[in-house]
Amino acid sequence: MSNNIKNVKWVYTDDKGSFEWKNPHTLNQLYFPICNEAGIMGSVTPTLHGDATTGQHSFLRLPLVMTDLYNTRSARNFWVYSDRTGAYSLTGNSAKQLSELFTENEKTDVTIKGTFLAHTLIREDREAGIKSEIISFAPVTDDAVEIMWVKVTNISGEAITLTPTTALPLYGRSADSQRDHNHWTSLAHRIEMNDYGLEVKPAIMHDERGHKPNSTIYFALAIGENKEKPVGQFPTVTEFIGEGGSFEWPRAVVANIPPYQVPPNRRDGMEAIGAMRFEAAVLAPGETRGYILIEGVTQEKSEVLRCLERYGSAEKVAGALEENMNYWKGRVERISFKTGHESFNKWMRWVALQPILRKIYGNSFLPHFDYGRGGRGWRDLWQDCLALLLQSPEEMKDTLTASFGGVRLDGSNATIIEKGLGRFAADRNKISRVWMDHGIWPYYTTRLYADQTGDVEVFFTELPYWKDHQISRAKARDNSWKPADGTQQKTVSGDVYCGSLLEHVLVQHLTCFHNVGDHNNLKLEDADWNDLLDMANEKGETVPFSAFYGWNLITIAQLLLQYKKVKKTETIPLFKELIALTGLNGRVDYNSAADKRKRLEKYFYAVNNGFSGEKTEVEIHLLAADLTEMGNWILKHVRENEWIESKTGYGFFNGYYNNDGNRVDGDHEDCTRMNLTAQTFAIMSGAATDEQIKKAFKAAKAILKDPDTGGFRLTTPLGPNTLNFGRGYAVVYGEKETGGTFNHMVVMFMNGLYKRGYIKEAYEVFKTIYALPNNTEKAGIYPGIPEYISHEGRGMYHYLSGSASWLLMTVLTEMFGFRGECGDLVLAPKLVKEQFDSNGTAAAHAFFLGKRVELVYSNPQGLDYEDYKIAGIKIDGSAISFDTDGGKSAKIPKAALEQLLDGKDSCTVQVVLGK
Numbered sequence: 001m002s003n004n005i006k007n008v009k010w011v012y013t014d015d016k017g018s019f020e021w022k023n024p025h026t027l028n029q030l031y032f033p034i035c036n037e038a039g040i041m042g043s044v045t046p047t048l049h050g051d052a053t054t055g056q057h058s059f060l061r062l063p064l065v066m067t068d069l070y071n072t073r074s075a076r077n078f079w080v081y082s083d084r085t086g087a088y089s090l091t092g093n094s095a096k097q098l099s100e101l102f103t104e105n106e107k108t109d110v111t112i113k114g115t116f117l118a119h120t121l122i123r124e125d126r127e128a129g130i131k132s133e134i135i136s137f138a139p140v141t142d143d144a145v146e147i148m149w150v151k152v153t154n155i156s157g158e159a160i161t162l163t164p165t166t167a168l169p170l171y172g173r174s175a176d177s178q179r180d181h182n183h184w185t186s187l188a189h190r191i192e193m194n195d196y197g198l199e200v201k202p203a204i205m206h207d208e209r210g211h212k213p214n215s216t217i218y219f220a221l222a223i224g225e226n227k228e229k230p231v232g233q234f235p236t237v238t239e240f241i242g243e244g245g246s247f248e249w250p251r252a253v254v255a256n257i258p259p260y261q262v263p264p265n266r267r268d269g270m271e272a273i274g275a276m277r278f279e280a281a282v283l284a285p286g287e288t289r290g291y292i293l294i295e296g297v298t299q300e301k302s303e304v305l306r307c308l309e310r311y312g313s314a315e316k317v318a319g320a321l322e323e324n325m326n327y328w329k330g331r332v333e334r335i336s337f338k339t340g341h342e343s344f345n346k347w348m349r350w351v352a353l354q355p356i357l358r359k360i361y362g363n364s365f366l367p368h369f370d371y372g373r374g375g376r377g378w379r380d381l382w383q384d385c386l387a388l389l390l391q392s393p394e395e396m397k398d399t400l401t402a403s404f405g406g407v408r409l410d411g412s413n414a415t416i417i418e419k420g421l422g423r424f425a426a427d428r429n430k431i432s433r434v435w436m437d438h439g440i441w442p443y444y445t446t447r448l449y450a451d452q453t454g455d456v457e458v459f460f461t462e463l464p465y466w467k468d469h470q471i472s473r474a475k476a477r478d479n480s481w482k483p484a485d486g487t488q489q490k491t492v493s494g495d496v497y498c499g500s501l502l503e504h505v506l507v508q509h510l511t512c513f514h515n516v517g518d519h520n521n522l523k524l525e526d527a528d529w530n531d532l533l534d535m536a537n538e539k540g541e542t543v544p545f546s547a548f549y550g551w552n553l554i555t556i557a558q559l560l561l562q563y564k565k566v567k568k569t570e571t572i573p574l575f576k577e578l579i580a581l582t583g584l585n586g587r588v589d590y591n592s593a594a595d596k597r598k599r600l601e602k603y604f605y606a607v608n609n610g611f612s613g614e615k616t617e618v619e620i621h622l623l624a625a626d627l628t629e630m631g632n633w634i635l636k637h638v639r640e641n642e643w644i645e646s647k648t649g650y651g652f653f654n655g656y657y658n659n660d661g662n663r664v665d666g667d668h669e670d671c672t673r674m675n676l677t678a679q680t681f682a683i684m685s686g687a688a689t690d691e692q693i694k695k696a697f698k699a700a701k702a703i704l705k706d707p708d709t710g711g712f713r714l715t716t717p718l719g720p721n722t723l724n725f726g727r728g729y730a731v732v733y734g735e736k737e738t739g740g741t742f743n744h745m746v747v748m749f750m751n752g753l754y755k756r757g758y759i760k761e762a763y764e765v766f767k768t769i770y771a772l773p774n775n776t777e778k779a780g781i782y783p784g785i786p787e788y789i790s791h792e793g794r795g796m797y798h799y800l801s802g803s804a805s806w807l808l809m810t811v812l813t814e815m816f817g818f819r820g821e822c823g824d825l826v827l828a829p830k831l832v833k834e835q836f837d838s839n840g841t842a843a844a845h846a847f848f849l850g851k852r853v854e855l856v857y858s859n860p861q862g863l864d865y866e867d868y869k870i871a872g873i874k875i876d877g878s879a880i881s882f883d884t885d886g887g888k889s890a891k892i893p894k895a896a897l898e899q900l901l902d903g904k905d906s907c908t909v910q911v912v913l914g915k
Contacts, residue, residue, distance in 0.1 A: 009776040010114075010783070012342075016329055017349035018115040019783060025092060025110045026101065027780045029066055031367055032112075032119045033357055033799055034146055036138035036324075040296060041365040042146055044119050044136050045069060046112050048076040048091045053365055054144050054297045056374040057174035057205065058216050065370035072247040077167035078134065078150050078291070079253040082160055087254040090123060090132040090150065095249040114782055116328030116353060118321060129156025139320040140327040145296030145307055149317050152290075154283035161282050165253050168274035168295050169237065172200040172218040175373075181206055187269040188214075191235055197221035197294075198235045199304055200272045218297055219304045220274025225290035225314035230276035232259025237271040250275075292317050331356055334391040335812060336845045340837040344770065348811065350783040354804030355387035361800055362417075368787075368797040376417040378406065379529060380802060382441030387805035389449045390812060393847055397453075400446050401461045407504045409489060409607045410473050411511030413438050414466050424466065424487075432474045433526035433537075436515075437545045439508030443552055446501065447559065448809070454823020454849055454894050456563055459502040460572075465489035472604045473515065473525065491613030499615075503574055505556060510581035512549055513630055514600035517541035518661055520593045520637060522549060529744075530677065530714075532728030532737045536659035540725065543642045543655055544681035550634030551685035557624035557631070562822050564620040571617040577606040579616060583626045590633045635687040642682075643692060646672050650699035651692065653678040658725040664718075673716045674703045676745050684752030697753070697761050709778075709793045711741030711768045712749065734791030741789035743769060743803035747810060754814035759830045759865045766815070769807070816844045818855050823894035825849075827873070827911055829857050833864040849897060852906035859913045871914035875900050876907050 010021035024030055025046035034042040034052070042052030042061070049070050053059040062074045078090045089097055092110065107127040113120040118137040125131070135149040154160045177185040188203045199219045205212045222230055234240040234252045239260070242251025251257065252275065259277045274295060281289050292314075294307050311317050332352040337345050362376040363369060376384070381403060389396040402422030406414040412434045414424035427433065450456050467489040471478045488496045515523050517539060524540030527533050533540070564570065579585060581603050588595040642654045644666045655675030656664040665673045679696040682688040688696060704713045717733045718725070731738040746769055753762035773779045773786055778793030785804050787797035813819035815835075817828035825848060836842050840859040847853065859868060869887025873880055880900065882890040890911075901907055 012346045013113070015342075015346070016115070017332075017346040017783065018113065021112045021114075021782075023110050024112055028070060029367075029794070030780060030782070031069065031798075032114055032782060033117065033361070033366065034119065034136055034138050035117070035357065035360050036140055036144070037360060038138075038142045038144045040138050040144040040146055041361050042138070043366050044076070046110065046121065047093055048121060048134065048136070048148075049074045049093075050076075050367070051171075051365075052146055052295070053175075056364070057176070058297055059171045059173065059175050060146075060218050060295060060297050062169065062171045063175040063178055064367055066367045069367045073169050075167075075169075075247060076136075076148060076293075077247070078132075078148070078293070079165045079167060079250070080130070080152065080162040081165070081253055081256045082162050084160060085128045085130070087249070088128055088130065090130075090134060090152065091121065092123060093248055095246070098248065115325055116332055116349075118325055124155065126155070129154060129158075129160055130162075131155045135321065137321055137324050139311065140324050141310070141320070143296060143303065143307060143310070144298065145294055147311055147317060147320065148293040149321065150291045150293065151288050152283070153288040154285055157285055159282055159284050161280055162289075163256060163280040164278040164289075164291060165234075166220075166222045166274055166276045166291075166293055167240065167247070167250065168220045168293065169247070170200050170218050170220060170272040170274060170295070172272065173202055174206065177206060186271050189269055189272065191267040191270070191272050193233060193235055193267075194305065195229050196223055196305075196308060197230070197274055197276055198233065198272060199301070215299050216297060217299070217301060217304065218272075218295075220276075220293070220295040221304070221308060222274065222276040222278070222291060222293050223308055223312045224278065225292065225317075227313055228278065231279050232261060232277045234259055234275040234277070235267055235272060237273050240273050240275040290314055328353070331391070333845070334847065335387075335808060337811065337816070338837070338841075338843040339831075339835045340842070341835065343774070347770070347774065347783050348808070351785050351804050351807055352387070352391065354784055354799055354801060355384045355391075355808070358384050358800045358802075358804075359388065363800065366798075366800055369800055378413055378415050378417065378438050379435065379441055381417045382445040383802040383805050385445045385805075386448060387808040389445070390452065390809060390846060393449060393453050394850055396449065397455070397458065400449055401458065401463065401501060404442055404463050404501050404504045406466050407442070407508060408466050408468075408470070409507060409611065410471055410604060411439055411508045411515075412470070412473050413508075414468070414487075426468045426470065432470045432477075434474045435527050435529075435531075436512065436522060436525040436542060437528040437548070439512050440545065440548050440552060442501075442508065443505040443556065446505075447555065450559070451820035451822055452848060454820070456559065456566060456822050459505070459559065459563070460500045462498040462500055463504070464496050464498050465504070465507075471608050473511070476604075476608070478608065489611065492610040493613070495613065497575070497611070497613040499575060500572070502556075502560075502572070503578070506574065507578060509549055509553055509556065510578065511600060511603070513553070513634070514581060514596040514603075516593045516596050517657060518593055519641070519657055520591070520596075521642070521657070522546040524656065527726070530726075530728070530737050532731065533656065533726035535723055535726045536657075539657065539659050539661040541657040543638055543653060544675075544677045546634055547638045547681045547685040547687040550631040550638070550687065553627045553631030553634070554686075557627040559822070560620050560624045560627075566822075569620070571619055572623070573615040574618050576612060576614045576616045577603060579618065580606065582623065583629070584618065584622055587626075590630070635685060638682060638685075638687040639689065639692070642678070646699075648672050648703075650702060651695035652699040652703075653682045653688070653692075653696060656725070660724050664725065668719065670719060671717060672703065673719065674699060675716075676700060676704055676712060676714050676742075676749060680745055680749045680752050683756055684748065686756075688756075690756075693753075693756060693758060697758070700749075706741060706791070708791070709741055709772055709789055711772050711789050712746050712765065713739050714742040714745055715739050736788055736796075740791070740796070741768075741772065743785055743788055744801065744806065747803050747806040751806065751810040751814060754810065754830055759832065762814075762830070763832050812844060812846055816842070816855065816857075817889065818844055818846060818848075818853075820848060821891070823849065825892040825894075825897055826889060827855075827870065827892075827909070828889035829870075829911070829913070830865060831857065833859075833862060836862070849894070849901065851901050851904065854906070854908045856908065856910045857913060858910065861914065863913060863915065867915060868913040869915070870911060872912040874910040876904075877910075
């Protein structure tokens with residue numbers, strides 16, 4: 001086979017987004033997710049390497065990161081032996097086949113097919129006379145299992161006798177044991193064989209802080225399509241590979257050794273493998289034989305053989321596969337788009353899948369994601385929900401409300417989201433620290449939910465606060481608190497205190513507003529969204545997230561006034577200590593950083609030393625005015641004090657101050673430094689004037705655009721490794737947040753430009769976002785948006801990226817202009833001419849007010865954005881009246897819309913665009 005990929009690009013094979021890729025198996029970092037909501041989380045490469053787990057301490061397969069993705073022990077394999085070929089791997093993972101991988105021999109074609117959510121490997125080897133197909137998927141049931149459906153076909157002109165043997169190495173313990181007591185924990189394994197495979201149940205959960213009895217069972221089963229049993233097994237690695245053998249050249253297969261019927265030694269305490277041997281089969285020319293492999297994790301022994309009842313025949317596994325694909329297609333089609341670019345329409349379906357995947361995988365358990373030990377981070381939860389609530393708003397309300405329970409009275413929060421509604425862990429790796437941006441996301445995400453559903457009252461749901469040893473934003477410790485006290489904040493009288501979600505939001509924002517550095521920007525603390533900026537918690541400041549908090553404060557005030565109008569109420573209750581952080585009882589000088597910090601210290605003292613829990617009624621219009629003043633003060637401060645006119649002739653916003661209290665961006669001796677985050681949030685928040693937006697965009701194109709990939713880098717080089725700002729200084733430039741094309745922020749940049757009306761510029765940014773991961777020859781990934789593009793153009797950290805949520809939201813609410821304002825429907829299309837199809841239409845499917853809506857824009861004159869206005873709107877064929885703002889947007893009040901949609905589950909909204 002050539003050392004060049006024969007076809008370096010995948011192609012879509014249907015209108016749903018299924019794809020096919022010829023010969024991608026020479027790419028080392030390519031993988032596909034295999035998972036279900038029962039808990040199995042796996043990855044599979046074009047050669048079926050990859051791991052699988054249900055959590056940090058229950059890995060079915062060997063735990064992997066990207067650099068050891070091709071560890072031979074991580075490969076799922078299916079071997080056949082014949083007199084014609086000898087030992088032959090249907091996945092290509094034999095020493096002989098691998099030795100021929102880079103030769104010019106063109107005997108074998110490999111095809112990968114991907115759909116939602118099944119992976120198919122097809123190998124056609126004309127010399128061996130074998131064509132094989134292996135479909136990998138996880139059924140959408142309550143079984144935490146992965147299934148491989150193997151089909152072997154004789155494509156030669158004569159009969160072939162094949163002896164099949166499966167090879168599914170089982171790891172069966174915590175990832176922590178890979179380098180800590182690895183052998184010891186294998187000695188705790190108990191192996192039990194049955195007619196179809198084996199089970200591995202370790203005797204204990206190894207944890208030197210306190211070992212516990214183990215109840216987790218790891219298993220591998222194999223059965224023929226016609227319910228044929230294996231004729232024997234090689235249940236341990238020692239038996240299967242033999243002395244001198246390997247997973248790529250196992251003696252049991254190479255020498256075609258019959259399996260032992262009576263073991264010559266014990267199997268307990270050894271490394272296990274699902275190596276089941278089937279009876280030799282004679283295949284006539286054109287004949288196919290099928291086998292079903294099932295491996296999984298369970299707590300109940302009875303569920304192991306039950307899997308054979310559910311999936312153990314051709315008919316049953318085909319039904320499970322169809323159910324799997326229909327389920328996932330249904331999930332991704334909850335939001336879909338139809339433009340003049342068919343590939344974009346299909347690509348966005350894979351983007352729509354990604355937030356669902358991150359809900360399942362969290363931050364961990366795919367090869368690139370070599371950080372985290374399971375669960376999602378606080379920020380990840382809320383940003384994933386941006387897309388999830390657009391896809392399934394009715395399903396997300398409980399998640400949103402319960403998650404506010406992680407907020408502390410000091411405005412910080414428990415940082416890890418565990419499985420189960422409203423379950424948190426205080427911090428990762430038992431380190432007390434605070435990410436200053438965390439207060440932004442609960443409000444921002446819940447506000448989107450309220451806008452899309454009209455459920456403004458969700459903000460007045462009452463919930464407790466989180467309580468643990470950490471107080472004063474991790475600057476102090478409450479030594480009186482004990483784990484036995486529980487994690488719900490209590491009053492001085494010992495009662496659990498509950499406050500509205502809006503009160504939680506105010507706690508988060510008002511504490512941050514007063515928590516400023518010497519330059520009167522919000523303190524960076526232990527990092528903002530860019531976790532690499534984590535070494536400036538004394539004098540570090542963040543300008544971009546100061547602007548974001550300012551914007552939030554203004555929109556919180558608007559929400560309060562809307563609530564007052566709808567509910568016809570004048571006041572809301574807040575706990576009395578919080579009022580001291582407002583200006584209602586006398587404000588401090590906002591221009592004085594010292595005065596702000598002093599007020600915050602008084603607040604901390606009050607809540608740390610006998611929190612009363614007493615509530616006071618606060619007048620809404622006064623509170624709204626106060627919040628608006630705070631927000632506008634921040635935006636003005638950023639606008640006037642953090643704008644840089646560089647010696648290079650470009651103007652842009654500064655992003656940060658380091659731990660020496662020095663400005664990070666601007667002109668330095670070695671270079672001019674610039675950060676995309678600062679431009680993004682200054683634009684999005686309204687801090688930037690129109691003139692500043694134009695200059696900042698021009699500067700970003702000149703200074704941050706990568707000359708090789710064409711994408712927008714997150715930063716310029718950060719300078720010497722002084723470690724006075726963050727570990728980002730230690731990371732090689734051009735990777736991850738340190739100068740990579742970091743899609744998460746680039747999408748936000750696009751969002752801000754759309755939001756401020758810079759449509760041409762936003763679309764220019766979008767085209768880079770779309771082009772880079774779709775340049776398969778360089779990106780080397782399946783469809784979707786990765787976390788970032790490396791300096792080589794490689795797509796990195798695929799699937800589990802917050803950029804997917806932001807992109808899905810931005811395309812729907814900004815590009816297609818389909819969004820809500822507290823339940824009123826706003827239509828403000830920002831599509832450019834080339835995005836309409838040949839009939840002059842562009843369409844989207846989404847939800848609004850709980851209804852399924854098909855939105856169709858008609859542009860019969862082929863006008864570009866600056867030339868068209870909304871000329872008319874019909875709902876289910878009936879023309880309606882609407883409020884408009886210069887013709888560029890239209891608003892349909894919630895009450896009118898509810899009347900039109902009464903009794904309907906769905907509707908079609910047609911919008912005609914004209915001059």
